[in-house]
Amino acid sequence: MSRTLRRLLRPAVAATAAIAVLTGCSTGSPASDPAPPPPLRSEVTEVRVTGTEDLTDGTRRVHGVLTGAVDAGEDVVGLAAQPAGGDGRIGYEAEFEVLMPAGGASAVLVDVENRGNPTTLGFLTDQPALVTAGGPPSKTTHPGEMGNGFLRTAKLAYARVQRQTGIAAGVPATAQGIGLVTVRDFGRMLRAGRPELATAGVEPFRTTVLSGLSQSSWAATSFLAEGFNADPATRAGVFDGAFLVSAAGNWLAVNRMADDGQPQQPYVRPNGVPMTYAAMLRRPDSDPVVVDVVKYTDYFRLRASVSLTEPIPDRVRRYDLPAAHAPESAVPPGYAFDKLGCNGGTPVPLNPIDDRPYLRGLLTGLLTDLDEKSFGTALPPSAVFELEPGPATGPLVNPLPGTEVRVPRVDQHQNPVGGVRLAEVEHAVARAEPPVLTPVSTADIAAICGNFGGWAPIPTAQLQEQYRDAAGYQAAVDPTVQRLADDGFLLPTEVQAVRTTVAGAYPAR
Numbered sequence: 001m002s003r004t005l006r007r008l009l010r011p012a013v014a015a016t017a018a019i020a021v022l023t024g025c026s027t028g029s030p031a032s033d034p035a036p037p038p039p040l041r042s043e044v045t046e047v048r049v050t051g052t053e054d055l056t057d058g059t060r061r062v063h064g065v066l067t068g069a070v071d072a073g074e075d076v077v078g079l080a081a082q083p084a085g086g087d088g089r090i091g092y093e094a095e096f097e098v099l100m101p102a103g104g105a106s107a108v109l110v111d112v113e114n115r116g117n118p119t120t121l122g123f124l125t126d127q128p129a130l131v132t133a134g135g136p137p138s139k140t141t142h143p144g145e146m147g148n149g150f151l152r153t154a155k156l157a158y159a160r161v162q163r164q165t166g167i168a169a170g171v172p173a174t175a176q177g178i179g180l181v182t183v184r185d186f187g188r189m190l191r192a193g194r195p196e197l198a199t200a201g202v203e204p205f206r207t208t209v210l211s212g213l214s215q216s217s218w219a220a221t222s223f224l225a226e227g228f229n230a231d232p233a234t235r236a237g238v239f240d241g242a243f244l245v246s247a248a249g250n251w252l253a254v255n256r257m258a259d260d261g262q263p264q265q266p267y268v269r270p271n272g273v274p275m276t277y278a279a280m281l282r283r284p285d286s287d288p289v290v291v292d293v294v295k296y297t298d299y300f301r302l303r304a305s306v307s308l309t310e311p312i313p314d315r316v317r318r319y320d321l322p323a324a325h326a327p328e329s330a331v332p333p334g335y336a337f338d339k340l341g342c343n344g345g346t347p348v349p350l351n352p353i354d355d356r357p358y359l360r361g362l363l364t365g366l367l368t369d370l371d372e373k374s375f376g377t378a379l380p381p382s383a384v385f386e387l388e389p390g391p392a393t394g395p396l397v398n399p400l401p402g403t404e405v406r407v408p409r410v411d412q413h414q415n416p417v418g419g420v421r422l423a424e425v426e427h428a429v430a431r432a433e434p435p436v437l438t439p440v441s442t443a444d445i446a447a448i449c450g451n452f453g454g455w456a457p458i459p460t461a462q463l464q465e466q467y468r469d470a471a472g473y474q475a476a477v478d479p480t481v482q483r484l485a486d487d488g489f490l491l492p493t494e495v496q497a498v499r500t501t502v503a504g505a506y507p508a509r
Helices: 003-023 121-125 177-190 197-201 217-227 304-308 356-371 460-465 470-486 491-505
Strands: 042-056 062-068 092-099 108-112 155-162 207-214 240-246 289-296 317-320 387-389 404-409
Touching: 003 460, 042 155, 042 197, 042 207, 042 240, 042 304, 062 177, 092 177, 092 387, 108 177, 108 217, 108 356, 121 155, 121 356, 155 177, 177 217, 217 240, 240 356, 289 356, 317 356, 356 470, 470 491
Parallel strands: 108 155, 108 207, 207 240, 240 289, 289 317
Antiparallel strands: 042 062, 062 092, 092 155, 387 404
């Protein structure tokens, strides 16, 4: 464990001890503590590797099907109604895949799927098509090489497993918590290793990180909040870290989180109150170190401010970025307006900020803290937008009955104040107007207009008055990008590419 990680975790351990002293509770005397319950017998019982591929960059892809068993004592709503085998356990099957970079990996990132698709592979590899590519592992065809080589340079493996009802066999709509058990036991298997995987070239991993983006990050919130990161045999954490993008305390209406008399559904409740990090992490023996990267538009649609109503715990880092939840590059031209009716059907330029380099930089920082890697910079302190009360009602904010939703303050260019000050807002060539596209809603899974933000160009004459020309703008941008790298938000190898991208937005004469 690294010195930085020890510093992150020490306050939580100290707080636990202090509570024990204040309440007069025992801290673990064998003579006074009751006998612990017998360990649950949930596990992966069989692994069938159905295919291996060696890509042209040396990445090895291994995919197959795992069979698992869920102990009847698991805290899974609806489990008792499921048919059990002769040993009293409930069975399931799920497809999986593992991508091993050339040269091997000591750490693995386990991607929580979104509707059966990978979610974080696109920003890891700089290949947007991989965000939703392929569907089930058995039908996924990856390109010959994994994009930018990040997996190889970070010595990071990538893995995913099916977990959602209607996709993973044995995860019924009435017991969707089985999918949470599947993710947990998949992580346990990757830590412990399996002969079938070793034969295919996948050895046990020393470090495991759970990851999700958007809806899949909300699934990760539920996973952590409901205690599924605790190994049922040891009670230690299965995942050392969690790297979440646009979670902001939102959760899926599955298992205990959905115990409100309504059917479980793998999506948010429209008026579900986002959790604070303290409420999500209540098990210091098994809670991971959490990084949550939140986007500007998440404050309007996902009520991201609500997760900040309690202090951020020591084991959490929160980074607010001025990018939109869905950038301009995420959709074909005109799609959001013509197909979805966003902004009343009136097209506007969309927020184009590309945050993928910063996601990779922060993930590298998390890996550095968890595993003492020498190539990265430790995680920087949290960087959160400055907030002010938002309108109680109105088209630009998704209101939450009985709860105040705050929004970021803005500067003279209508860009958010505070957070991670990217060069795109530090040296703005456009204003984030409107900050979010209407309608702003979480009423259903198709209500996604609020993921996009507007981008109104600043008049060229005004920019020329400040920067003179493109060369002057480049000279202003360069030190800002370098500062982001020095502070740990950006990998040194990506500095020049980011400089070029940002400077390329300066209007031509």
